Amino acid sequence: MYVIETPTPHAIAAMAVTLAMFIAFARGKLSTEIVSLMTIAVIAVGLYFFPLPHTGPTDGLQLAFSGFGHYALITICSLMIMGRGLVVTGALEPAARFLEQVFKVNLQLGLLVSLLLAFCLSMMVNDTPVLVLLLPIFVALAERGAMPASKTLIPLNAAVLIGGMATTIGTSTNLLVVSIARDLGMPQMNVFHYTPIVLAAAVVALPYLWLVMPRLLKDNRSGVTRARRRFVTRLRVPAGSDLVGRHFDEVVERLPNDFRFEQRPNGVFEAGQRLTVSGTHEALEEAIRVLRGQIAPGWVVDKIHRDASVRHDDVHVIEMVVTTDSRIQGRTLATSGIADLYGVAVLGIHKPDRLMKTGPDDPRGDIRLEEGDVLLVMGRAANLEDFANTDGLLQLEGAKVMPRRSRALLAGAIMFGSIALASAGLLPIAISALAGAILMFITGCVKFDRVGRALSGRVIVLVAASIAVGRIILESGAAGWLGEVMASGLQHLPPAAVLAAIMLFVTLLTNFASNATAATVGTPIAFAIADQLGLPREPLILAVLFGCNLCYATPIAYQTNMLIMAEGNYSFGDYLRTGVPLVLIMTATLSGLLVLTYGM
Structure with a gap:
């Protein structure tokens, strides 16, 4: 029978700070960054005036701010930079295009392939970029009459989260748990250390994600679909185009649904031909990629890319939008001189609420520009601003940066090489990830002056605060005391039940507070419970890691949950209704697998 002693004042204070941080995260009135920085400040000031036994005031400051120099944070930032490199170079776009083609074959097959693809991608790339990549595809497919986004986004998000759980680099939380465990004396885990366990659990969860979860979700479409702008332009058929020598019927099946030929050619396509086409921005981009055609003069597009490369x-x-005072009113693109004057390319013209008009004196049928027309323009930022200011145009929100596709293979190779070196044990993950991030900068896959877009300040301060909380919970004796309390209630349970209880405890914290802080509190507690009950440490540490990733039941549990909330028009109840069964399935499966794997 356990005799539980009264916790020390430092342990009580550590638990109070941790509880306050949980409450602040759950209430959501203060931002994550503010709560994290306040937590670090409280720990630093408290330990300065009331140092831990056998330490000085400056030792407390070092403990409070140690997270900012911790190798786990360096690894997380490096992986963010490499993930950004994959996104801005378009390295993940082939997977997205493949997915869209599968959906055209069969909706259920498309959903299954989507779940598998999301799972596999998030094993290697941080889950947020993966979801950001796939989210527009599912929303666009829903707008075209396919499966409603509200029935697909929660299952997709769950697949991303399960995939992220499968490797130590899948999420920043995994790295945090592994790092804390290493600080506590555990051996270092490699990238795929526990992947077979998660793969087996994913096989059990997949039928629920694919067949059951969509049925538990309502069709939340509002009934009013926002029409996306269609741009009319001229498709130019250069000598190297796949159109040359082909008939219209041979290419129409390969084109996106939102792309249309306004002029159907007679006979086969010929080099030098110019045909009027229309489509959304995405459809035009996909069509010219498939057909190897042009929707702007080739010389100006080449000049834009050449100048951008030289100027980095x-x-x-x-x-x-063409305004009342615009110089180009009444002119065509050919007579406006836009490309020569500003070095930008107009890719298409949208004329709202009126028919396309052509001038009677224009034998080529080029479109005359009028007030209210929306132009789709490509160029360097400085040239675009010069064009808008000089010629009286209004820039709309939502500028899109074109992927640097020439470096896509290079970015993929850097990411693969970094992961391979860590997986083979040739380099620690911190070193291989940092080397990969440096190579992303050197090769231009990620620009140094844009690194702020790759890094998340919220994640940085949250991880730093979590490491500080984890250390104070451990060194104050709070982890040992909490371990004794939990062990006294778990001592008569079988190992599978002990693992399930730890996992559910951490899952509860994750869904109502933060998975990072749940990791920092749960890891030292699991360590203490293992010692108290005489169980192997590693499966209990993995129970914490898995529990931190079972964040399906509330929208506040993880950033990707919030990301899909607006697009799917979800309520809190949607997450609860679909997430709780998945949590129970994963907890039961993972607990049993840990017992079998470690012979407990």
Whole structure:
């Protein structure tokens, strides 16, 4: 029978700070960054005036701020930079295009392949970029009459989260748990250390994600679909185009649904031909990629990319509205001189609420520009701003940066090489990830002056605060005391039940507070319970890691849950109704698998 002693004042204070942090995260009145920084400040000031036994005031400051220099944070930031490199170079786009084609074959097959693809991608790439990549595809498919987004986004998010759980680099939380466990004396886990366990659990969960979860979700479409702008432009057929020598019927099946030929050619396509086409921005981009055609003069597009490369700039695509004072009113693109004057390319023209008009004196049938027309314009940011200011156009929100596709293979190779070196045990993950991030900068896959877009300040301060909380919980004796309390209630349970209880405890914290802080509190507690009950440490540490990733039951549990909330028009109840059964399935499956794997 356990005799539980009264916790020390430092342990009580550590638990109070941790509880206050949980409550602040759950209430959501203060931002994550503010709560994290306040937690670090309280720990630093408290330990300065009331140091831990056998330590000085400055030792407390070092403990409070140690997270900012911790190798786990360096690893997380490096992985963020490499993930950004995959996104901005378009390295993940082939997977997205493949997915869209599968959905055209069969909706259920498309959903199954989507779940598997999301799972596999999130094993190697941080789950947030993966969801950001796939989210527009599912929303667009829903707008085209496919499966409603409200029935697909929660299952997709769950697949991403399960995939992220499968490797130590899948999420920042995994790295945090592994790092804390290593600080406590556990051996270092490699990238795929526990992947077979998660793969087996995923096989059990997949039928629920694929067949049951969509049925538990309502069709939340509002009934009013926002029409996306269609741009009319001229498709130019260069000599190297796949159109040359082909008939219209041979290419129409390969084109996106939102792309249309306004002029159907007679006979086969010929080099030098110019045909009027229309489509959304995404459809036009996909069509010219498939057909290897052009929707702007080739010389100006080449000049834009050449200048951007020389000046180390990004190429932007933005929508601009022709205003009353615009110089280009009444002119065509050919007579406006836009490309020569500003070095930008107009990719298409949208004329709202009126028919397309052409001038009677224009034998080529080029479109005359009028007030209210929306132009889709490509160019460097400085040139676009010069064009808008000089010619009286209004820039709309939502500029898109064109992927630097010439470096897509390079970015993929860097990411693969970094993971391979860590997986083979040739380099620690911190070193291989940092080397990969440096290579992303050197090769131009990620620009150094844009690194702020790759890194998340919220994640940085949250991880730093979590490491500080984890250390104070451990060194104050709070972890040992909490371990004794939990062990006294778990001592008569079988190992599978002990693992399930730890997992559910951490899952509860994760869904109502933060998975990072749940990891920092749960890891030392699991360590203490293992010692108290005489159980192997590693499966209990993995129970904490898995529990931190079972964040399906509330929208506040993880950032990707919030990301899909608006697009799917979800309520809190949607997450609860679909997430709780999945939590129970994963907890039961993972607990049993841990017992079998470690022979407990």
